[in-house]
Amino acid sequence: MREMDRGQFLRLGLAGAVGTAGAGLLAGPAAAALPAPAPAGDDVGYLAFGAVAELTSRAWYRRALTVHGFSAGERRRLSAAASAKAAHLQRINAVLGPDAIRPGDFAASFPASALTSRARAAAVGARIEELLVSVYLTGAAFASDNATRLLLGRLLAFDAQHLAWIRGLTGGPPATGLPVPQTIEQAGTVLDRLVTTPNFPNR
Secondary structure: OOOOOHHHHHHHHHHHHHHOOOOOOOOOHHHOOOOOOOOOOHHHHHHHHHHHHHHHHHHHHHHHOOOOOOOHHHHHHHHHHHHHHHHHHHHHHHHHHHHOOOOOOOEEOOOHHHHOOHHHHHHHHHHHHHHHHHHHHHHHHHOOOHHHHHHHHHHHHHHHHHHHHHHHHOOOOOOOOOOOOOOHHHHHHHHHHHEEOOOOOOO
16 A cells, blocks of 8 residues: 555545545535435334424523523523524425424423522533434434434534533533434433323323
8 A cells, every 4th residue: 555644545535535425415615405304114213203393492592591500601502502403494494395393392391499599500401412313313323314314413513512511511521522322202202201292192
């Protein structure tokens, strides 16, 4: 094998990645026109879970603004994150089409003690982001549609950053090791404790 410097190696690696697995997905400057997801099979489940969890996460960011103890700068970030979550929910629902989560299908329901202090609020927010990260990670690995995997990977990158930030609010480490993927069933069992279904009567 001929010797090559670091620049040559990186250029070769980049060309190989774009020329094979990423062909057609990242063409053009800054991926100006990303491919439209066409979820099939289990892909729909990853996105549907994401929609419900994003809705729950958006509610947490909004309600966290009412909790005492957050600084002005932290409140600005909470507000910005709530807006981003609303955009993520809209984006996912657009991809889901007829399977989109409709208003009233689900609503966030937090324990009464969950928003009584900065620390307790942060613990709930981190738990929701952990669920999103774990399921998006699984979807990014196993979704059958390339463009759906790309969308899930982008959502994963966003939520991983916010999970690290929430952990830091109470002095915790931004990461506790590599994130562990979870199935929709595993994560859904936990998320179920934080949501209600107003459109479906309880019997």
